[in-house]
Amino acid sequence: MKEKIKIALAQISCKRQDKAENLTKIEKTVIKAKKQAADLIIFPELSLTGYVVRDQIYELAETIPGPSTKVIENIAKKTKAHIIFGMPELSKKTQATIYNTAVLVGPEGFIGKYRKMYLPTHSVFEEKRYFRPGYQAAVFDTELGKIGLIICYDIFFPEISRLTRLKGAQLIVCISASPSIRRTFFETLTVARAMENTAFLAYVNLVGIEDGLQFWGGSRLVGPNGKILVQAKYDDEDLVMCDVDYADIRPVETFVPTLKDLRPELFDELKNQAENL
Amino acid sequence: MELTPPVLNLDWQEVETKIKRFIKDYVEKSGTKGLVLGLSGGIDSCTVAALSALAIGGDKVLGLILPEKETYNRKDTEHAELVAEKFGFKTKTVDITSTLKAFYTSISIFDPTDNVCKGNIKARTRMIYIYYYANRLNMLVCGSSDKSETMMGYFTKWGDVAADISPIMDLYKTQVRKLAQHIGTPKAIVAKPSSPALWKGQLAESELGIKYEQLDLILYGLEHFMKTEEIAKQLNVEKELVNRVKHRWLSAEHKRRMLLTSKLEYRTIGADFRLPRSYY
Numbered sequence: 056m057k058e059k060i061k062i063a064l065a066q067i068s069c070k071r072q073d074k075a076e077n078l079t080k081i082e083k084t085v086i087k088a089k090k091q092a093a094d095l096i097i098f099p100e101l102s103l104t105g106y107v108v109r110d111q112i113y114e115l116a117e118t119i120p121g122p123s124t125k126v127i128e129n130i131a132k133k134t135k136a137h138i139i140f141g142m143p144e145l146s147k148k149t150q151a152t153i154y155n156t157a158v159l160v161g162p163e164g165f166i167g168k169y170r171k172m173y174l175p176t177h178s179v180f181e182e183k184r185y186f187r188p189g190y191q192a193a194v195f196d197t198e199l200g201k202i203g204l205i206i207c208y209d210i211f212f213p214e215i216s217r218l219t220r221l222k223g224a225q226l227i228v229c230i231s232a233s234p235s236i237r238r239t240f241f242e243t244l245t246v247a248r249a250m251e252n253t254a255f256l257a258y259v260n261l262v263g264i265e266d267g268l269q270f271w272g273g274s275r276l277v278g279p280n281g282k283i284l285v286q287a288k289y290d291d292e293d294l295v296m297c298d299v300d301y302a303d304i305r306p307v308e309t310f311v312p313t314l315k316d317l318r319p320e321l322f323d324e325l326k327n328q329a330e331n332l
Numbered sequence: 333m334e335l336t337p338p339v340l341n342l343d344w345q346e347v348e349t350k351i352k353r354f355i356k357d358y359v360e361k362s363g364t365k366g367l368v369l370g371l372s373g374g375i376d377s378c379t380v381a382a383l384s385a386l387a388i389g390g391d392k393v394l395g396l397i398l399p400e401k402e403t404y405n406r407k408d409t410e411h412a413e414l415v416a417e418k419f420g421f422k423t424k425t426v427d428i429t430s431t432l433k434a435f436y437t438s439i440s441i442f443d444p445t446d447n448v449c450k451g452n453i454k455a456r457t458r459m460i461y462i463y464y465y466a467n468r469l470n471m472l473v474c475g476s477s478d479k480s481e482t483m484m485g486y487f488t489k490w491g492d493v494a495a496d497i498s499p500i501m502d503l504y505k506t507q508v509r510k511l512a513q514h515i516g517t518p519k520a521i522v523a524k525p526s527s528p529a530l531w532k533g534q535l536a537e538s539e540l541g542i543k544y545e546q547l548d549l550i551l552y553g554l555e556h557f558m559k560t561e562e563i564a565k566q567l568n569v570e571k572e573l574v575n576r577v578k579h580r581w582l583s584a585e586h587k588r589r590m591l592l593t594s595k596l597e598y599r600t601i602g603a604d605f606r607l608p609r610s611y612y
Contacts, residue, residue, distance in 0.1 A: 107608050109607050110606045111608060181606075264357040264358075266609045
């Protein structure tokens with residue numbers, strides 16, 4: 056396993072409902088990032104299809120593995136890159152049960168996937184109407200380290216990031232499609248989740264305008280001490296690179312030992328209270 | 333929440349940037365040649381026309397000045413031309429008096445004393461002119477309704493609110509005034525009392541029975557799920573006034589929504605046919 060890796064935050068806009076065009080953009084971006092020696096290239100939530108596709112989601116969703124993941128796997132093999140992207144995943148067992156999924160592939164092919172657990176269904180969001188929530192936190196042991204995946208609104212709930220960290224994640228990747236009214240939340244929570252878990256956190260947000268929603272970009276890589284190591288532009292497409300050295304976790308974990316000081320007995324009480332809210 | 337004027341403050345530079353980006357993105361994705369607006373010379377239409385010109389260039393923006401004899405006000409026309417000159421967009425003036433007269437004389441039940449019905453003919457006639465120019469020139473119609481009048485239902489259904497996009501519909505009137513100042517809309521336009529100009533002497537605040545400064549705070553409170561009692565208490569106004577605003581807001585929902593139909597089939601227009609707004 057590599058101790059030092061280079062991560063590319065691929066902040067793109069998507070052409071809604073046009074998987075072929077988005078796959079082409081993903082391929083071009085991966086090639087561009089590889090030229091800058093990136094090991095891992097991360098794309099936003101639902102980057103295969105765009106975010107606001109509403110009922111068209113039933114036409115766009117695919118199984119994993121499926122035609123689009125095959126294309127991404129080939130890109131990863133050809134370029135020897137690791138890639139994370141988002142897509143609507145059709146359950147293999149049913150005909151219209153869909154998940155909002157993050158997919159991780161590497162040079163050897165498919166590595167794993169994570170199904171978004173917290174589906175916003177308030178304000179302009181209508182995800183529970185279309186998606187079934189996931190039930191499992193996801194951490195993958197890769198040659199680029201232990202990578203945990205979360206998606207957008209998941210970051211509002213500290214327990215999911217904490218769970219990936221407790222499962223060993225050194226790098227928490229949060230792919231997102233956040234409209235600009237939520238910028239302050241994400242700018243605060245990305246730092247908080249990295250600090251409280253003493254882990255690296257890569258946040259990659261969408262840009263562009265879909266049905267009046269302006270996605271603000273601002274993708275960033277946050278160090279385990281909460282330092283913002285790199286930040287992409289607001290509102291426009293961008294590709295930014297950042298070196299990550301996992302050895303940097305140790306001094307922070309020693310100095311702010313949040314994992315050592317965990318109190319598991321509180322979790323039972325938390326569960327009791329949450330069930331009786 | 334403290335219901336005081338500062339709650340309506342926004343970062344006006346950011347608002348300007350977002351609205352310009354919204355306009356530019358929509359026009360580009362639509363593949364059309366620009367925007368047509370009804371330009372009354374009032375603050376809303378002047379501000380939206382200026383923002384449109386800043387977003388896509390004045391050569392792609394056409395302001396239609398559509399005066400008629402009964403409500404003609406030289407100042408309004410001058411203001412429309414002033415803002416066009418300042419922000420560099422095109423204008424075209426069409427006097428709609430004869431068209432209106434043709435309507436009045438051909439409607440057998442026409443009542444000249446019914447200001448509302450007659451005024452709605454004016455708003456809808458302007459809509460026809462604006463859409464004709466847009467169709468003919470392969471442009472889109474840009475609306476200039478604000479949040480205060482849209483929430484209050486203070487507009488003509490299928491008239492002044494009819495448009496392809498409405499860039500300032502999420503801003504209350506007092507916020508539009510601030511944005512207008514920020515982008516440099518001439519002061520005379522910003523300071524002028526608002527009027528739909530559907531009949532002589534019509535003024536928005538007199539007709540609504542409340543000043544925009546107060547109305548906007550009431551609407552802001554309702555938007556944020558505040559109870560009417562709390563709004564009245566904080567603003568030191570009669571609860572009846574807040575209830576009247578709330579009632580007017582709720583009862584005008586039919587003017588803001590897609591046509592209602594009876595649910596009969598699998599997916600229904602306006603109900604559960606939920607599609608992305610643009611397909612390209």
